[in-house]
Amino acid sequence: MTLFDQIRRDQDRSPATGLRGLLRWLRHRLPTGLYARSLLIILLPMLILQTVVAFVFMERHWQLVTERLSEAVTRDIAAVIELLEHYPGEEDFANIVGVAASRLNLMVSLEPGTELPSPRPRPFFSILDQILSDEIAEQIRRPFWIDTVGTSRLVEIRIVLDDQTLRIFAPRNSAYASNTHIFLVWMVSTALVLIVISILFLRGQIRPILALANAAESFGKGQRPPEGFSPRGADEVRRAGLAFILMRERIERQMEQRTAMLAGVSHDLRTILTRFRLQLALAGDGPEIDSLNQDIDDMQSMLEGYLDFAKGEVEEDVGKLDLEELFERIAGDFALHDRSITWKLDGDPLVYVRPNAFTRLITNLASNARRYAGRLEIDARHTAKWLVIIFDDDGPGIPKESRDDVFKPFYRLDEARNLDASGTGLGLAIARDIARSHGGNVTLEDSPLGGLRAVIRVPV
Ligand SMILES: Nc1ncnc2c1ncn2[C@@H]1O[C@H](COP(=O)(O)OP(=O)(O)OP(=O)(O)O)[C@@H](O)[C@H]1O
Numbered sequence: 001m002t003l004f005d006q007i008r009r010d011q012d013r014s015p016a017t018g019l020r021g022l023l024r025w026l027r028h029r030l031p032t033g034l035y036a037r038s039l040l041i042i043l044l045p046m047l048i049l050q051t052v053v054a055f056v057f058m059e060r061h062w063q064l065v066t067e068r069l070s071e072a073v074t075r076d077i078a079a080v081i082e083l084l085e086h087y088p089g090e091e092d093f094a095n096i097v098g099v100a101a102s103r104l105n106l107m108v109s110l111e112p113g114t115e116l117p118s119p120r121p122r123p124f125f126s127i128l129d130q131i132l133s134d135e136i137a138e139q140i141r142r143p144f145w146i147d148t149v150g151t152s153r154l155v156e157i158r159i160v161l162d163d164q165t166l167r168i169f170a171p172r173n174s175a176y177a178s179n180t181h182i183f184l185v186w187m188v189s190t191a192l193v194l195i196v197i198s199i200l201f202l203r204g205q206i207r208p209i210l211a212l213a214n215a216a217e218s219f220g221k222g223q224r225p226p227e228g229f230s231p232r233g234a235d236e237v238r239r240a241g242l243a244f245i246l247m248r249e250r251i252e253r254q255m256e257q258r259t260a261m262l263a264g265v266s267h268d269l270r271t272i273l274t275r276f277r278l279q280l281a282l283a284g285d286g287p288e289i290d291s292l293n294q295d296i297d298d299m300q301s302m303l304e305g306y307l308d309f310a311k312g313e314v315e316e317d318v319g320k321l322d323l324e325e326l327f328e329r330i331a332g333d334f335a336l337h338d339r340s341i342t343w344k345l346d347g348d349p350l351v352y353v354r355p356n357a358f359t360r361l362i363t364n365l366a367s368n369a370r371r372y373a374g375r376l377e378i379d380a381r382h383t384a385k386w387l388v389i390i391f392d393d394d395g396p397g398i399p400k401e402s403r404d405d406v407f408k409p410f411y412r413l414d415e416a417r418n419l420d421a422s423g424t425g426l427g428l429a430i431a432r433d434i435a436r437s438h439g440g441n442v443t444l445e446d447s448p449l450g451g452l453r454a455v456i457r458v459p460v
């Protein structure tokens with residue numbers, strides 16, 4: 001789990017009540033990425049607006065226009081019926097039909113009989129049927145039959161006169177606002193264009209933020225910043241980027257200063273120690289001299305360790321490290337010292353770390369097992385995001401209450417155990433330092449082998 005997940009989980013632990021509960025519920029359902037969120041912020045209002053507009057338009061405008069059109073067609077038909085009633089002659093009929101066809105765009109014919117076909121089932125989504133029926137019923141007040149579905153471009157209307165049936169075909173679009181869908185097509189297509197534009201813009205805005213996040217992440221893992229990182233994008237993002245670069249430089253400068261100082265001090269002390277040793281050699285023999293010599297040896301190895309510790313921090317570049325090769329080398333060393341070791345590796349043996357530092361991290365843990373135990377089992381797992389290496393040994397282990405202390409520089413348990421081991425107590429301190437500078441950590445646990453289990457976990 002990354003620190004980020006941890007923070008988020010801690011936030012989510014606050015009790016759920018009312019609005020806050022709802023907000024948290026929303027937060028869990030909504031996308032978490034900045035890109036998706038910004039897109040939502042743009043799209044949601046647009047969608048709501050368009051839905052409302054479309055609904056109102058359909059409800060009002062479409063209905064109204066269709067009503068007007070149907071009313072007009074019905075009025076024309078009513079006029080034709082009235083004319084037919086007033087001028088019943090054959091010749092008049094032909095004239096009326098002619099005028100209806102040329103001026104009113106109605107195809108009119110008369111058929112004998114007053115039988116109407118059984119009513120057609122109402123089409124599911126057609127306001128035309130409804131409105132036209134209402135208009136005819138209101139204006140003409142005679143039995144009628146309509147078919148708004150059958151012939152697609154025409155609407156058929158039959159109206160019972162005294163002893164005949166009037167059959168009329170009217171163009172569908174003169175009774176019905178038929179091209180309304182154009183409005184919808186325009187609306188949807190402009191929305192699509194808007195979405196594409198906003199996606200393009202958003203990508204441009206979010207890329208610098210992602211670059212900054214990547215740079216900060218790799219700095220946290222102790223890696224070099226990604227090639228060519230420079231603050232870009234909107235003012236605020238640029239400011240954050242600049243602040244990050246300055247911060248990184250300050251930290252690096254501080255680290256360098258401290259390292260240089262440590263190295264300087266250790267080096268000076270070593271010179272003095274050498275002088276001591278020379279003077280002691282001149283002073284002759286004796287038990288006191290021997291014990292002084294022993295102290296100088298101890299101090300010398302402590303200083304050496306310290307110098308190494310300081311050197312380890314000097315910036316090393318990230319490179320390839322072959323774990324298989326390293327484990328082989330450690331196994332050889334164990335064989336030389338008559339200790340047993342097994343190791344297994346899951347995943348790619350090549351890891352991208354600071355090779356010298358990381359080698360030191362692994363050898364420090366392995367050499368502890370070599371020194372304090374008889375057997376070591378290494379289990380390394382390299383996945384896409386993490387490298388986990390577990391060291392199990394069968395030694396005396398480290399009691400729980402000392403597991404924090406042993407990471408302190410120069411802290412050793414061996415004095416209490418009266419072990420005659422010549423460590424300086426820096427091994428674990430250095431190991432943890434290196435793991436942390438890679439963005440990971442070293443932790444200690446109980447081993448199933450009875451001794452100590454040390455676990456390296458680093459993001460790769
Ligand atoms: N595998 C282990 N089993 C038991 N005790 C351990 C083990 N590893 C470390 N320790 C204890 O933790 C102490 C600190 O270990 P650390 O590696 O930091 O120092 P060191 O081994 O004494 O010296 P150095 O590694 O600098 O030569 C050791 O003194 C030892 O008592």
Ligand SMILES: [Mg+2]
Nearest residue numbers: 368423427428
């Ligand atoms: Mg050690």
